[in-house]
Amino acid sequence: MAHSSRDTAEGAGWGDHRPGEYKRLMPSRVEKLSWLDPRTLWPARNGVLASWFGDPTGRTRARWVEQRAAAGAPADAVIRRTDADHFSFMVIGDTGEGDDPQYAVVPGFLKVSQGTDFAVLASDVIYPVGGTDDYGGKFFRPYRDYAAPIYAIPGNHDWYEDLHGFMRVFCAAPPLAPEAAPRRPTRAWLRSLLWHRPGAADEQRLAEARELRSAPSQQAVQPGPYWAIDAGPVRIIGIDTGLLGTVDAEQGRWLREVSQGDRPKILITGSPLYVDGEHHPCAIEGGGTVDDIVRDPGHHYVAAIGGDIHNYQRYPVQVDGGRTIQYVVAGGGGAFMHATHTIPRVRVAQVAEEDFRCYPLRGDSLAFYSRLYGRRLRMRRFFTLTEAEATAVIAQRLGIPPTRAQGTPVRVTPRTRLVAALLGAGGRPDRTSRLRLPVRKAYTQLFSPGSATYSPPFFKCFLRLDVTPSSVHLRCHSATGTLDHEIDPPVEDEVTIPLS
Incomplete structure (x- = not known):
């Protein structure tokens, strides 16, 4: 097994390494995303507008769900995958900038994912605004050789075009009809004047992109932007936290319903519940939080995995009844790196520094x-x-x-x-x-994406979870962009989670 960053500096990717062969997977021309460019910033304005004038994503999400239900999607939004006692799946978050760091993850991901049943993309599938026309180089091409289905939950960037690209690709949904704008001057009226809306997709371009993942074993249509997967002994629940990291009332009601029962559960969310040494329970419209649901002993959650923050963190939190829930951040799948050195010495929810893990160190x-x-x-x-x-x-x-x-x-x-x-x-x-x-804030929101590095080490990561009737074995693998780590991706962290 390759040395990890916890063992040696070379294991972190420092030193004289031969670059990996990931560039052969990339298209001949790659646009380098810059958040200093007004052409990027202006289309990505919807998050700011939602925070100023009110967030409309709950209503838009409800319209998407209504459309999918009318098309025959299951009312409970549950996907039945397999009854096998043993299965494996991958989790990779915040992937789609389409440049060197994203493609540098792919060789190791393909190697580690051999034999897995499916993968989940956890938040921000496509940067900068979730456009349909960007899916070719930022989703279909990089994961063309992953033989199993890929499910996804959207992040805030996927919502910058009202989720049209995401719903088209993952749910086979036609575009939503535009809603009528408010007629009198209100905050909603002003928001509607400034709101960025999706343009018409290039249908030929999308059809050509789909051919890259056209094998029968790769196909899956998920019921909507939030869903649950019943697989073997566990239920995996994916939620959509929209533009501002919250859950609407209808999704909250659904989450409480699918969380019932004795089957152990794993949450996948676009907004991590513990991150950077802080607790962010994620509010639900109308009252309560997502973490209230996760902690409820009657719901039997064993882990909550979130994207959005572009690194890896793990917090083993003890909750009522002597249980331990593993709260994980897993957003290091390809986008620019969020710092970990700004995380203070960890003292949160009785998790001490010696219990905490992060990558990069x-x-x-x-x-x-x-x-x-x-x-x-x-x-x-x-x-x-x-x-x-x-x-x-x-x-x-x-x-x-x-x-x-x-x-x-x-x-x-x-x-x-x-x-x-x-x-x-x-x-x-x-x-x-x-x-x-x-x-931490202004730099990672503006300057980091504009200053992204395009040569190793990259400090990216992804997860493999192996499920048995008695446990879930979670491993975090690193992707540095070096050849030796493509051949043998280091394990940066692992934990066995009991299901009893």
Whole structure:
């Protein structure tokens, strides 16, 4: 088994590695997405408009569900897959930028996924706005050789065109008829004037893209943007958290219904419930939260896996009755990397730092961002930290031992401490706190996508889950873009979850 980032720096992808062969999978021309480009920002305005003038996605989602029900989709939105006691499936989140980092995940994904029954894409299938015409290079082509069906839950980016592309590809749904705009000046009227709406899809282009995943074994039509899958001993439930990370009342009612019963359950959501050392229970319109449903001992949830944040995190949370639910973030499937070095020492829901896992490791994240900022600000000599320097300063600031053993001890210099503080490394506030550069919020929303790296290491990841009558074995594999990790994808984390 290949060394992981928890073992060696080489296992993280640092050092002199031969690049992988993922480029042979890519189209000859790839558009590099930039969130600094007004042509990208303006079509992606719907999230901002929804937060300012009210979120219409609940009503739009209801219209999609009504359309699918009229077309014969099961009323309970449950897919019956297999009665086998043993089966396996993949989870990969936030995939579709269509560039080097997304395609670098594919060789390892295909190798690890051999023998699996299906895959789930967890949030943000297509960047920047979920357009139908983008599915060829960002969904059908990269996963053309995955032999089993792929299901998906939408993320906020898939909603930037009112879910038209997502529903067309995954649900075989025709476009929704436009709704009449409000007639008098209201917040909804103003929103409707500014709202970005989908254009007509290129039907020939979509038909050609579908041919890339046209084998009978690859076909599946899901009942809507939220669904449940009964497979062997477990029920997998996927929910749609829309533009703003919430659940509408009708979906909430459905979620409570499909969560009943003794069958163990795994939630897949576009908005993780624990992330960055914080609890985000996910509000349901009309009252209650998604996490209330997950924690209810009568519902028998064993895990909740969320996308949206572009890295891997795991929180084993003890709940009533002495049970442990594994809360996982799994959004590292191809989009630009969200920092982990900004996560403070973990103390949440009785989960301590020693129980917490993340990928990339905080030191690798800091080293990655130091290079990125050094390049962007043209201050490489000042900002760039080696992985050993970054690991050492993270350990000092958080008061924890280094995650992986270091060779020669590294001295933490004033420059190292200053760079770590400027880049928002977790730890106690210091005199530089007010000078922090925008790493976590503004940077990851704007500058990170525009400054994405196109050479290894990439620090991407995906999950494989193997289910038996007694347990679910979850493994997080990394994808760095190096050849040795394509051949033998390292295991960055694994846990066995009992089903009893």
